[in-house]
Amino acid sequence: MSKEDLNAKNVEQEIVEDVETVEEVAVEVEVDDSAARIAELEKALAESEATVAAQKDGVLRGKAEVENMRRRVSQDVEKAHKFALNKFANELLPVVDNLERALSATDKDNEQMTAIVEGIEMTLTSFVGALEKSGVTQVNPVGEQFNPELHQAMTMVEVPGAEPNAVIDVMQKGYELNGRLLRPAMVVVAKAASVDTNA
CATH class of the missing domain: 2.30.22.10 (Head domain of nucleotide exchange factor GrpE)
Incomplete structure (x- = not known):
């Protein structure tokens, strides 16, 4: 094998290694980006669930307050008639x-x-x-x-x-x-x- 073939083979080998390194870095960056995106989405989901729970609690409290008010008004009207x-x-x-x-x-x-x-x-x-x-x-x-x-x-x-x-x-x-x-x-x-x- 000639020196030029050997150099070409070495260059080819280096190029393959560089491509593999770039691919590994790209995969790591992709994984890091995916993990960050997943963490961001999980945080947003947790915030949304907390908001929904708070709103649900508010709706239940509001409904209970309306029922209590309706009962008090009914009792007041009954007493007024009585x-x-x-x-x-x-x-x-x-x-x-x-x-x-x-x-x-x-x-x-x-x-x-x-x-x-x-x-x-x-x-x-x-x-x-x-x-x-x-x-x-x-x-x-x-x-x-x-x-x-x-x-x-x-x-x-x-x-x-x-x-x-x-x-x-x-x-x-x-x-x-x-x-x-x-x-x-x-x-x-x-x-x-x-x-x-x-x-």
């Missing part, structure tokens, strides 16, 4: 009281008063019936135990044979509107018999 008569009913209670006082003050044995007594009784009955249709009920606790949530004790009296804390008389009836107290009943409560310590 207790709209509160002030009006309180204004009418003195009328019932006055009719009851008029009835108790009339002489029922007097024949001349019979028509008046019947008129007052009918008026009172229809008035109380109209109140009951609107959800207003009387609290008339004679004989019941004293309940401070429904009754207002005006006085305590020692009554032989009566249970302590029993309501023995109602001075003024109480009223409730759909289970809510409008006015407590003014009552006289029995107290325990005092024990004579001098004996």
Whole structure:
């Protein structure tokens, strides 16, 4: 083999080696670029997933808040319907009281008063019936135990044979509107018999 062939072969060998080196570098650069691109895409994906999770959480919170608001509004409307008569009913209670006082003050044995007594009784009955249709009920606790949530004790009296804390008389009836107290009943409560310590 001639020197020129040998040189050509060496040059060819160097060219092949250089091409292989360039290819290796190109592959390494490609791998490095791919790894960087994958890392960049993974980061973007993680950020997108975090954003979606935050938005999903926000949507769920918003939905829960809307449901809570809808429930509160519904309850407020229900209460407004249920207790709209509160002030009006309180204004009418003195009328019932006055009719009851008029009835108790009339002489029922007097024949001349019979028509008046019947008129007052009918008026009172229809008035109380109209109140009951609107959800207003009387609290008339004679004989019941004293309940401070429904009754207002005006006085305590020692009554032989009566249970302590029993309501023995109602001075003024109480009223409730759909289970809510409008006015407590003014009552006289029995107290325990005092024990004579001098004996």
